[in-house]
Amino acid sequence: MFHVKRDEEVEIPHAPEASISVFGNNQTRADRYCAALATDGVLLGLIGPREVPRLWERHILNCAVLGDVIEDAETVVDIGSGAGLPGIPLAMARPDLSITLVEPLLRRSEFLERIVDELELNVRVIRGRAEEKAVRSDIGGADVVTSRAVAPLERLSKWSAPLVRDGGRMVAIKGSSAAEEIERDGEVAHRQGIVDLHVEQCGAGVLDVATTVVIGHKRAVGGARTTTGTQGARSAAKRRGRRRDRKG
Numbered sequence: 001m002f003h004v005k006r007d008e009e010v011e012i013p014h015a016p017e018a019s020i021s022v023f024g025n026n027q028t029r030a031d032r033y034c035a036a037l038a039t040d041g042v043l044l045g046l047i048g049p050r051e052v053p054r055l056w057e058r059h060i061l062n063c064a065v066l067g068d069v070i071e072d073a074e075t076v077v078d079i080g081s082g083a084g085l086p087g088i089p090l091a092m093a094r095p096d097l098s099i100t101l102v103e104p105l106l107r108r109s110e111f112l113e114r115i116v117d118e119l120e121l122n123v124r125v126i127r128g129r130a131e132e133k134a135v136r137s138d139i140g141g142a143d144v145v146t147s148r149a150v151a152p153l154e155r156l157s158k159w160s161a162p163l164v165r166d167g168g169r170m171v172a173i174k175g176s177s178a179a180e181e182i183e184r185d186g187e188v189a190h191r192q193g194i195v196d197l198h199v200e201q202c203g204a205g206v207l208d209v210a211t212t213v214v215i216g217h218k219r220a221v222g223g224a225r226t227t228t229g230t231q232g233a234r235s236a237a238k239r240r241g242r243r244r245d246r247k248g
């Protein structure tokens with residue numbers, strides 16, 4: 001791989017047992033991604049050195065389980081990917097998805113290009129800002145826009161809405177402040193056409209602490225939505241079932 005720092009000089013954390021139920025055949029790729037984050041990711045300043053021991057639970061798996069709320073073969077745009085979170089773990093956990101990463105900073109987008117190339121992932125990297133006209137016209141109309149630690153819901157909804165097709169979803173990983181943010185920014189999101197904002201948990205049964213996400217639907221012209229909350233819940237249950245099958 002392209003390590004600036006060799007693996008032997010760094011303690012690369014081992015994947016927890018549950019990881020195989022998330023990544024299946026892509027577990028080796030996930031291991032290599034973890035090693036890249038722990039070495040080059042830290043050296044390039046994309047990941048704090050103190051995060052290394054908890055790369056799996058707090059970053060890689062925490063992001064990969066987002067697949068619980070994403071339907072088969074959907075197109076996903078991950079805005080503000082940084083070192084590839086959540087887009088890269090999601091791509092490894094769900095090879096059926098078509099994923100585009102949007103990241104404005106040169107060093108980060110170069111790191112992403114190299115990861116995608118080395119791991120041979122079905123992922124496109126775009127260097128730019130989510131709100132830029134060129135980015136919108138290039139990748140607008142996605143089924144889902146994801147993000148983690150990029151901006152408050154108010155700004156996220158302004159950036160995400162133009163990238164999502166009518167009836168698609170904005171899925172933002174948020175922490176314990178999720179409900180408060182909905183309360184505070186729900187009105188602005190609504191004005192952007194992002195409606196039905198609610199909190200869901202992903203990865204229950206895999207992670208000790210499930211990943212909290214805020215989901216909103218892009219209001220279709222005429223008010224109809226193509227994906228209902230019930231469909232979403234059904235899909236999550238299906239996904240959890242598949243994870244159990246992989247575990248054997």
Ligand SMILES: C[S@@+](CC[C@H](N)C(=O)[O-])C[C@H]1O[C@@H](n2cnc3c(N)ncnc32)[C@H](O)[C@@H]1O
Pocket residue numbers: 079080081082083084085086102103104105108128129130131147148149150159
């Ligand atoms: C705190 S980092 C989070 C990175 C990653 N999502 C994670 O969870 O580790 C925020 C990222 O958002 C990117 N960003 C900031 N403004 C953006 C914008 N308008 N469009 C796309 N990305 C943006 C930054 O360059 C940075 O990489």
